[in-house]
Structures are given as C-alpha cells and as structure tokens.
Amino acid sequence: MEIGRLSAVIAIGVFALVLSLRFGACEANRGPGNFILDAQNFPTLEDGLLKFAPVASGPVAMAPDSKSPLILAAKRTRRPDVLNKFKIYGGGWDITNKHYWASVGFTGAAGFILAILWFFSFGLALGFRHCCSWRIGVKDKGSSRTQYACFVLLLVFTCAASTGCILLTVGQDDFHGEVLDTLSFVVNQSDFTVQILRNVTDFLSFAKTINVEEVYLPSDVQNEIDKLNIDLNNAANTLSDKTNESSEKIRSVIDTVRCVLIVVAAVMLILAVIGFVLAVLGYKHAMYIFIMSGWLLVAVTFALCGGFVILNSAVGDTCTAMDQWVEYPQAETALSNILPCVDEKTTNRTLYQSKDVIQRLVNIVNIVIWTTANSNSQSQSNSYFYNQSGPLMPPLCSPYDSHLRPRQCDPYEVSFGNASMVWQNYTCEVSEAGSCISPGRITPDIYTELVAAVNVSYALDHYAPLLLSLQDCNFVRETFNSITTFYCPNLEHGLKLVNLGLAFISTGVMLCLILWIVYANRLRRREEVFVTTPSEVKVFVEKSLWCPISLDLMLDPVTISTGQTYDRESILRWFKDVLDTCPVTGEKLKHTNSVPNSSLQKLVRDFCILKKISVAEPSNKKKHDLGKTLHPQSLAAVEATRMIVLDFGKAISVKGFIDA
Template sequence: MDSTKSLPFLLLFQIFFLTSSTLLSLSLEASEFHHIPYEQLEGMKNNEQYHHILIPGKGRSFIEGKNESANNNSTLILAAEKTHRRDPLQNFNYYTGGWDYRNSHYWASVSFSAAPLFITAVVWFLLLGLFLCLACLCCCCCCCRKRKSYGYSPIAYALSLIFLTLSTTAVTAGCIVLHINQENFSNSISHMLEFILQKALSIFENFMNIMKALASVSKVSVDHLPLPPDLKNEIDVVDEMINATANVPQLQSVANAKNIQQVLNPARLALNIVAAVMLFLAFLGFLFSFLGIQCCIYVLVILGWILVTLAFILCGIFLIFHNVVADTCVAVDDWLQNPTANASLSLQFLPCMDNKTAQETLKATKETSSYLINVVNKYIIEVANRDLPPTAGVLYLNQKGPPVPLLCNPFNSDLTERDCTHAEVNFSNVAQEWRKYECEVSAEGICNTTGRLTPTAYDQMTASVNVSYSLYSSGQFLVELGDCSFVLKTFSAISENYCPGLRRYSYRTYVGLVMVAASVMCSSILWMVYARKRRHRKYTKKIIARNDQNHFAGGIA
C-alpha cells in the first residue's frame, strides 16, 4: 500500500485519539449535570432546601429550615453538584450521595468519568495491533513479487518530517509539564498532610497538657491544704474521658495520612518513570527514523504501542485522582458553609470532640483553676498578710512589711467571667509582683528580713498559679473543640491555602500526561510514515541517478 495514500488515514486516526482522550474526558463531568431533566431542576428550585440538599434519616443536622424536626434527622450532602455523575453500579443512573470516600457508589461514579480514556487505550491497542498484523501479512505476501517502482512526493516527505519534529517536541513539552506539576502536586499534598497532622497533634498535646495539669493539682499545695473530695472525683472522671478521646484525632489523622501517602508515593514514581521512558523513546524514534534504521523503528513502534496503551490507562487513573481532589475541595467549601451539619467530612480527619465531654472538661478546668486561686488567696489573707505573734506556732514566720496583693480570680462562684480589680495581680505579672514580698529566712524557716513570703511559700504559690493558669488557658481550646470552630478554622485554611494549588497542579499533571501519551501515539505512526518516505526518497534518487548515468553513457556512444 502506498504511503501517500495511507497518510490521510493515519492523520485522521491521530485526530480521533487526540480528541477522544482530551475533550471527551474533560467535558464528561460538565455535560452530565446538564442532562438533569428540566422538571427535576424546577422541583429542586421550588424545594425549601434547594441550597442545602439533604438525605433524611442519616444522622443529626443543625441546618436551619422551617421543618426543624426533619432537619434534626438529616445530613448534608457534600459536593452534590460536582459528584453528579453516572454510576455503573446503579444501571448508569446518576449518583446522588455526594462526596463520601467510604461509599462504593461514589468511587464507581468517579471512576466512570475516566471511561473515555480507558476506551481510548483499548481502541488504540486493538487498532494499531490489527494494523501491524496486516502490515506484516502484506510484507510477507508481497516480498516474492516483483518490486514496484516507488513514487516520491517532496511535499509529503517534508510534511512527515515536520509532523515528526512537532510530535517529538510535544513529547518533550508534555514531559516537562508532567514533571514540574507532579512535583508541585506531590509537594502540595505533603504540605497539606503535614498541616493536618500538626493540627491533630496540637489537639493531642493540648489534651495531654490538660491531663498533666489536672494530675499535678493533687501534688501542688499551699500550707498543706487538701484537695476537696468532690473536686478530686470530678478530675478523675475527666481524666477517664480525656484518655478515651484524646488519641482519636491523632490516630485518625495519622491513619488517613498514611493511606493517602500509600497511594501518592507509587503514583509519583509511576509518573516519573512514564515521563523518562516516553521522552527516551521519542528521541530514539526520531533518531532512528532520521537515520533510516528500519529494524529499530519496528521495535520502537511495538514498544510505543504498548507504552501508549499503559499511558492512557494511567491518564484515566490520574483523572480519577484529579476528580477526587476537586470533589474533596468542593466538599470542604460546602462543609464550611454548614459546619454544624452531620457530614462525612466532619467525622473524618479532624473529628469534633463530643460536646458533653468538652463541657464537662471545661467545667472541671474552671473549677480546679478557681479552687487553686482561692487556696492561694486564702493563704495570703489568713497567713501572709497577718501580723501573728510568736505564740501562733507554725503560722508565725515573722512576716512584716506591706501586704501581699491577691491573685485575680477570673471566675465568679458560678464560673462566669469576672473582671479584675486594680488591687489584684493577674497571671501575667504575679510571679514578679510576689517576688517583691519574699524574705530571707533563717535555718528555722523564719524571716530575717522584711517580707511576708518565705522562699518555700513563694515556690508553692507560684507552682499553684502555673497549674491554675494552664487550666485557665485551655478553656478557649476546649470551647473551640466543643463547637467545632477549631476544625472549622483548619478546613478554612485548607480551602484557602491548599485546595487551589492541589486542583491546579493535579489538572496540569493530567494534561501533561495526556500530552505525552497522545504525542507518543502520533510519533509511533509518524516513525513509520517518515521512514517509508525516506526510503522512497532514497530509492527515487537512485533511479534518477541511474537513468541519468545511462542517458549520459548513451549520448557518448
């Protein structure tokens, strides 16, 4: 078969695969949502919950609406529009469950979005395999026939060389795009996972600090005042609850991060290998075609046939990965609009603490902090600031001088917030202020200089204040953990700082991978076309030179 006649067919063959592997895959998700019947869209608009698509009977929700009881038994669907895809597990009906990585139907629908790329890989493998088999049969059948004269077209030769150069350049550009963006994508994933782990570990560390502070309450004492039994029992209960819940965010975040890394690392290695092999194959094919080494070209065509098939399969897999990343980012944005709703996102990665546990822990920390302050102030009032006679026994410390200021208790008796008075000192400067009232003591522990606090009493008071401040400062953390505002801030940071880069780099990585696969596919065909044109050109020049030589010899005779 003459190559000049087969060239238009080969070009159409390339255009078919290029369009099917890029435009169809990228437009599949956008087109599916527009296939929703008009009546269904109108019904959704008329629904009171149009802006908050809900599934009844799946948990709690605090989304506002007219029917409060119905809302309390419903859950928010995350990324409902973005995940509206065909589900092959449900007779190709549209999937309506939203973002939920634990749902097999979600994975089936998102995987089906890459079906055009998988179909392209199969069609390419079958058609080029059939073409190679027919070419071998033609060569075997025609090898015994008399050799026909070749036609030679300079335009076809120049075009084949131009297209081969362009396809090789496209492979190079695709490999560069693929390498740069997959590195950026991997770094973005790593930074985001590190951020989530830091947040999870901060929860764990704050819990441990609260436990240490509560445990040290029984150890610190001022003038050997015992801890009340009811407060001690409450601290023990809170310790048990914290032990049961403190490891949850840390362990869940670490487990989810490990699962993502287990998928990410092989994918990153595969992309690097694909880029390197495809680039090496393209340059070898261009070199062997330019040199006219036929046997090496046939070997490279077979390798390219297999590698392009694998590359399109990898394109489909990465398109699924890109869609999952985009779905997750949209799900984060949806959850941020309804953070109190019971959605799958809020129950993973950084789960909110049970509100009852948070409130009981907060109550215990306030009571304990207030109790320690009251103990210290009681010692100041009844011992340090009193001018006791030597007959007072152990309470006599020869204390004298100006009175020691009281420590400000930030809580009233009902644990509500109160403002400090001017005569009180606060947590920020209490140690420095009380240092002014410390005296030097004798061997018996009696003050020898002006002052009202012995070094031992000062150390005990500052130790109690440190524990009290530690418990007081944990209050905001417990409030944020109880009302999920801590998780809300975390996901807001992810949405603003990490999601744009993740979506951008995952999309560009996918585009670079498609560029490489499609360009190597075109190069595989153009290797054969250019090699054939080069062989025809070389044979035609020999015929012309031989005819010119015979004509010259005939003229001399």
C-alpha cells in the same frame, strides 16, 4: 474500587489526618520542671493554631439551616453512577458510599477505555501487517510535497510529545510539593494537638500534688483528674501513632507516584526524540523496536491519565466539601458520622466544669494568702506564723464570680499572667528554722506552692477554650478553611498540569507511531527494489514474461487491441472458443487481430539464456495478425512494451547486483 481506594490514599489521606486531629497548632516550648508561667510561656493562637487562618472567626451556620441536611459538593458530584446503571449520582461527597466512588471512577473511564482500545486495535494492526503484508506508506514515486508533509507532521507530533513530557515534569513537581506541604501543615497541627493534650495531662497531674500550707484539692476532684488523665494520655498516644503511620504511608505513595511520573516523562521523551531521528535517518529495524515500545507505553500513559483524572475529581470534591462544611459545621452532612461535633449543651457543661476547677484552685490560693501570708497574729497557738511582715500580699484574681460568670479583676488583685512576678516581691529570706529574717509575707517554699497552684489554674484557663474548640469543631473549621484557601488551589493546579502533560504525551507519541510505520514501510519497499533475492526475481519476472492464460513463458508474444500481451497459441485458443473479451480486464474487444511483440520476445529469450532454460521454437503456423490494424508502434503496444522492458531491466540489474 481499587482505583478509588488509591485515589483516597492521596486525595483523602491528608483530609483523614485532619479528621483525626480535630484541631492543631505549633508545638509549645516548655522545658521540664518550668512551672513559673506568665502570658509569654504559652504559644499564641496567631503563632500556632491559626497561623494560616483569617483573623476573623469562621462563619457560623445560619440558625434555620444549622440542623437541616446538607449535601456536600452536590453540583460537582452529579455524575453517572456505574454501579447504578449509569444513573446520575445525587448523594454528594461521601467517602463511605461506594456509589460516590463509582461516580468518581467514571470521570477517568475515558482514559482507561482509550488505553484498552489503543492496546488491542494497534496490536491487531501490527498483527495484520506482519501476517498479511498489509502496509501503508508514502510512495517513492509520489509527490515530494507528500513526503515533506509527513516530515513536518512527524516533527510537530514529536514536539507535542516533548512538550507533554515537560508539562508532566513540572506538574508532578508542583503536585508533589503541594501534597507534602499540606501534609506537613496537618502533621504540624497534630503535633501541637498532642502537645496540648500532654500539657493538660501534666498540669492536671501536678494539680493533685498541690499542697499550699496543707491545703489540697478535694479527693473527689483528684479521682476525676486520674480518670481524665487516662483518657487524655490514650487520646494523645493514639493520635500521635496514627498521624505518624498515616503520614509515612502518604509520603510513600506520593514518592512512588512521583518516581513513576518522572520515569514516564523521561522514557517518553527519549522514545519520541530517538524515534524521530531513526525515522529521518532510515534505521528500519531499530524503528520496529521503538514502535513496539511506544505501543505499550502509550497504553500506560492513557491509563495514567485516567487515574489522575479520578484523583483530580476526588481532590476537587474533597476541597469543595470542606469549604461548604466550614460554612455549616453543625448541619447534618456526610461528615457528621466521621466528625461529630458536640452540641451546645455538652459544650456548656464542659466549660462549666473547667470554670469550677479554676474557681476551686483560686480559692485555695486566696485562703492561704488571707489566713497565713497576711496574718499578723504572733500567738503561740498560731502554727502559720513564721515572722511574716510588711505590706499585705495581693490575692489572686478569679476570672469568674460565684456564679461562674466572667468578671473583671479588682485593682488590688493579681492575674494569672503576673502573679508569679508580683508575689516574688513579697518573699522573705528565711533562717534555718524556716522563719523570715527579712520583711516579707511568704517564704520561698510557700511561694513555690502558690505559683504551682497558679500554673494549673492558668493552664486550665488557657487550654479550656482550645479543648472546647476541639469538641465544637471550631479549630477543625479553621484548619479546613486554611487547607481550602491556601493548599487546594495549588493541588488542583498541579493535577491539571499532570493530566495535560499525560494527554500531550499519549496523543503525540500515538501519532508519531503511525508515521513511524509509514516511514518503515517506505524503507522496506526501497529494500525490495535494491536488495531483491533470486527467488524474488522469479516472482518479479513472472508478472512480465509469463502468459496470464497458459501461465508459461511467452515464447511468441502478441499484443491485442487492448494493449495486453499474451502467448500466441493461448490467445488464439481463447478466440477459437468464441470469446471476444480480454482475458485479464474482461473488456470486450473491438476485433481479434494481434501483432507480434518482438521486443518482449527478445527479452524472453535473454531470460531463458540467463536462467539456462531450454525451450522449443514456436511452430510456423499461420500467424493470425493484422499489422495494419494494430501497428507494432501503436500507443498500446509501445506502452506495454515499455513497462515490460523497464520491469525486466530492473530485474536483470538486481540479478547482476546479487551475483556481484
């Protein structure tokens, strides 16, 4: 589960932010106190929310399937479930289900198993080599083609490891960049969402203060605005805090992963290249250090490969799930509990309330226009007369009729977008007493009050569809559509490069380690020949000058029919016991005749003089020889003598080298 949670931080982190945002876009630029609105004061959907989305609206769920259960990424997530006796998991994408994470973790099990097997098997091999002198290598007397083949293989494996380091570097850079781009896109959506919520809160709060010629919003409406503002402020603050906290955590994890991959790529490249150079140049002791380091690092790369396979599976599952949910947002899926979308009835009720508030504000504005601005009564009882005159001021167009259905504006009405510009032409200059001293229907103070009411109406009319889309998941669908279209392919491509690079590195360095050991063993045998210690000389000579039967120096060596050489007394005692087989090979002898080996006898005497060993002369017993049967120059005798002379000569030269 820990591996699954780590994958969730990276693969689902961005997705979780989207779920918390519910929709988003770019931040609206509105300075404080700037309440004169027109169509240019608000960000358009094309420049903000749907900057990356297709022009056409997202596909709508088919009616027959809209409420039916839908398993997200069903085909992709059919994997063995480790927690359920390796049965095939069929629950689809569901980040709240531990069995889903168990099936995702199974995809990377091969990497972790290889890491464990490699760590223990190679460790045991090194232990056997150290304790039991077990070794493999290229024989010095072997064919030069074999040594050349080993060199070529080592070069190929080193190049493979180097290629993997390059792929890992490129892949991690692509993956890191795509994750940050996706995160920036989602955070941008969050920031704009927060700004919209704060804008709506500001406009609703300002609506409470609207006073157009002593005409206010009803008290019950003002109370509802207070309650709504509290909820909107809490939602905006929570969303902003959670977004910043989550984005910082994701950035920290992604940066850490990037550093780890860069270090692995650099260290493995240095290890492979320097190890190749040391193997070719023959630095045995330095190679042992690199062999131990490579043993541990290969296990680490195998484990990393398994971890990134899990991450790749989680990202792919999430992208597939988002893509399928975009087509059927109202279906019952694993996203239903995380991202519940409001049904059509609730959405219509919210829209009705928004339209009702807009209609009330428009009525307040038009009442003031018809009863005050366009009034020509000059009676003293008319408290709203301030010497207004000139053409009648056009009323404000309500986008809805009395039944709150959309309507077209009449030619004499002004819309929310141009009301402030048109009404400015009907503003008069006023005296110190507040009366118009120039033609006009409204004073600057009344103009400001009217425009403030229009601002709130325009804001509600502009933001209501966005807030409704927040409820019915339209903008979440558009955001998911943007992520799956523009970001998921690049994320998966970067992860594949990382996995491919890790596979090349681990396999290449693993094979390089085996060949490094081969080269180290060959160098060790060379040292045994050219740098032999005095104690090793004795062991070396024992094989040539000591009798296999008596385990003593062969002062009177004889060679039997099989070509083996023994001390005369020992072999005669062997024959006396009616044994007609070779003591060493067990081969049945054709006869028991033997011939003196004078060459070896001379070597034994030289060795005794060299080692200052005093020996008694052999007894002058009758020699049981048949020279005519096994001539001293026969093939067996000659070969045996040649091998002994070569071995002993090599030992004597080593002794001279040591004494020098």
